Amino acid sequence: xxxxxxxxxxxxxxxxxxxxxxxxxxxxxxxxxxxxxxxxxxxxxxxxxxxxxxxxxxxxxxxxxxxxxxxxxxxxxxxxxxxxxxxxxxxxxxxxxxxxxxxxxxxxxxxxxxxxxxxxxxxxxxxxxxxxxxxxxxxxxxxxxxxxxxxxxxxxxxxxxxxxxxxxxxxxxxxxxx
Amino acid sequence: xxxxxxxxxxxxxxxxxxxxxxxxxxxxxxxxxxxxxxxxxxxxxxxxxxxxxxxxxxxxxxxxxxxxxxxxxxxxxxxxxxxxxxxxxxxxxxxxxxxxxxxxxxxxxxxxxxxxxxxxxxxxxxxxxxxxxxxxxxxxxxxxxxxxxxxxxxxxxxxxxxxxxxxxxxxxxxxxxx
DNA sequence: CTGGATAATGAGTCATGACTCGACTTGTCC
DNA sequence: GGACAAGTCGAGTCATGACTCATTATCCAG
Numbered sequence: 509x510x511x512x513x514x515x516x517x518x519x520x521x522x523x524x525x526x527x528x529x530x531x532x533x534x535x536x537x538x539x540x541x542x543x544x545x546x547x548x549x550x551x552x553x554x555x556x557x558x559x560x561x562x563x564x565x566x567x568x569x570x571x572x573x574x575x576x577x578x579x580x581x582x583x584x585x586x587x588x589x590x591x592x593x594x595x596x597x598x599x600x601x602x603x604x605x606x607x608x609x610x611x612x613x614x615x616x617x618x619x620x621x622x623x624x625x626x627x628x629x630x631x632x633x634x635x636x637x638x639x640x641x642x643x644x645x646x647x648x649x650x651x652x653x654x655x656x657x658x659x660x661x662x663x664x665x666x667x668x669x670x671x672x673x674x675x676x677x678x679x680x681x682x683x684x685x686x
Numbered sequence: 687x688x689x690x691x692x693x694x695x696x697x698x699x700x701x702x703x704x705x706x707x708x709x710x711x712x713x714x715x716x717x718x719x720x721x722x723x724x725x726x727x728x729x730x731x732x733x734x735x736x737x738x739x740x741x742x743x744x745x746x747x748x749x750x751x752x753x754x755x756x757x758x759x760x761x762x763x764x765x766x767x768x769x770x771x772x773x774x775x776x777x778x779x780x781x782x783x784x785x786x787x788x789x790x791x792x793x794x795x796x797x798x799x800x801x802x803x804x805x806x807x808x809x810x811x812x813x814x815x816x817x818x819x820x821x822x823x824x825x826x827x828x829x830x831x832x833x834x835x836x837x838x839x840x841x842x843x844x845x846x847x848x849x850x851x852x853x854x855x856x857x858x859x860x861x862x863x864x
Numbered sequence: 865c866t867g868g869a870t871a872a873t874g875a876g877t878c879a880t881g882a883c884t885c886g887a888c889t890t891g892t893c894c
Numbered sequence: 895g896g897a898c899a900a901g902t903c904g905a906g907t908c909a910t911g912a913c914t915c916a917t918t919a920t921c922c923a924g
Contacts, residue, residue, distance in 0.1 A: 515901095516892075516901065517891070518900095518901070518902085519891090519900075522901085522902085542880080542882080543882065544881075552902080555885085556901080558883060558884080559901070563883085564882065649852065650855075653849055654853060654857075656842075656843060661831055661832075661834050661835025661836075662835075664838065665835075671827050671828060671831055674828040674831075675828040677860075677864060678832060678857070678861060678864065679832075679856070679860050681859070681860040682855075682856040682859040682860025682861070682863070683856055683860070685863040686855060686856065686859035693871095694869095694871065694921055695921070695922090696871070696872085697870075700871085720910080720912080721911075722911075730872080730873090731874055732874070732912090733873055733874065733913090733915085736914080741913085742911095
C-alpha cells in the first residue's frame with residue numbers, strides 16, 4: 509500500500525488535496541456535485557483533477573475506498589448496536605457513502621473494500637449473538653440490508669434525534685427477538 | 687375532481703398518454719430519464735409534454751400524486767405486515783415513488799397526498815396494535831421511517847426474495863416486541 | 865362549413881458538466 | 895544551474911437535457 513512513491517512531490521500534495529476536497533464536496537452536495545467544484549475547493553485546475561483521476565467515477569471510487577476503510581476501522585470500536593446508531597447518525601454527513609452504496613446512477617465496484625466492511629459487521633454480529641443480544645436466526649445479509657436501508661432512510665428522510673432513536677429501537681428489538 | 691373538462695378532446699387524450707408514458711419510463715429508469723424519452727414513449731412531440739407540464743417537476747408531481755393515491759387505495763386491502771411486504775416487493779418496479787419519497791435531487795411537495803398515505807398507514811397500525819400484533823410503544827413516524835427505508839434499501843440493493851423475507855422478518859419481530 | 869381559438873410540432877436556444885490538449889511551469893537528477 | 899520529464903493550467907470541445915417559439919395542424923361552436 510505504498511502510495512504515489514513515483515509521484516513528484518507537488519503531484520502528491522495535489523492528489524491529497526483533491527481527495528480531501530472531493531470528500532468534503534461530495535459529502536455536502538452528493539455525488540452530483542461537479543468536478544469543477546471539487547477542483548475549485550482543492551485550489552487546483554480541472555485538468556489536474558482529471559490527470560489524477562481520469563474519470564469522475566475513478567475519483568468517486570478512490571473516495572469510496574477511503575470511506576469504507578474508515579468504516580471498517582470504526583467498526584472495531586463498537587458493538588453491533590452502537591455501530592448501527594453511529595452510522596445512522598452520520599448518514600447525512602457521509603452522503604457519499606450512502607449515495608454510492610445506494611448505487612445512485614454511478615456504478616462503481618469495490619468488491620474488496622465492501623467485503624472487508626461485511627467481515628467487520630459480521631464479527632460484530634457474531635459477538636452480539638454470542639452475548640445473547642441478537643437471535644441466532646439473524647444472518648449477515650439481512651443485517652447489512654437493514655444497515656444500508658436505515659442509512660438511506662435517515663439520509664433522505666432527515667430524521668431528527670427522536671425519530672432516529674425510535675426507529676433503531678424497533679430494529680434492535682427485531683434483531684433480538686427473531 | 688373533474689379533470690380537464692375544459693381541455694380539447696385531443697389534448698385530454700395526449701395528457702393521459704403522457705402521464706402513462708412518464709409513469710412507465712420513470713418507473714424503469716428513475717427520475718433521471720429525460721423528458722424527450724417520455725415524449726417518444728407517449729408518441730408525442732416534446733413541446734406537447736411541456737405544454738401540459740411546464741416543468742419536469744410538474745410532470746413528476748402529477749405522477750407522484752397518482753402513485754400515492756394508488757398506494758392509499760392498496761393500503762385498504764392489506765394489514766400492516768402484508769402492506770409492508772407488498773410495498774417492498776414492488777419497490778424496484780415503482781422506482782419513481784421511492785426516488786421521490788427519497789427526494790433525489792428534485793424537491794416536490796405534495797403534503798396532502800403524503801398525509802393521506804400516512805393516515806392510511808396509521809389506521810393499519812392501529813388495527814395491528816388492537817390485534818396485539820404490534821407493541822403499544824410503536825408510533826406512526828417510526829413506522830413510516832421503516833417503510834421508506836426498506837423500500838429504498840430494496841430498490842437500490844437489489845434484494846432477492848429470500849433476503850427480502852429475512853429482512854422483513856427482523857423488522858416485523860421488532861414491531862411486535864417493542 | 866368555416867373561422868378563430870386551441871393544441872401539436874420539432875428545430876433551436878441555453879446551461880451544465882464531463883473530459884481534452886497544447887502551451888506553459890516546476891521538480892528533480894546530474 | 896541546466897535540461898527534460900513530469901505536472902499544471904484553463905480555454906475549448908462535445909454531449910446531454912430542460913425548455914422555447916414560430917409555424918402548422920386540429921378541434922369545435924355557430
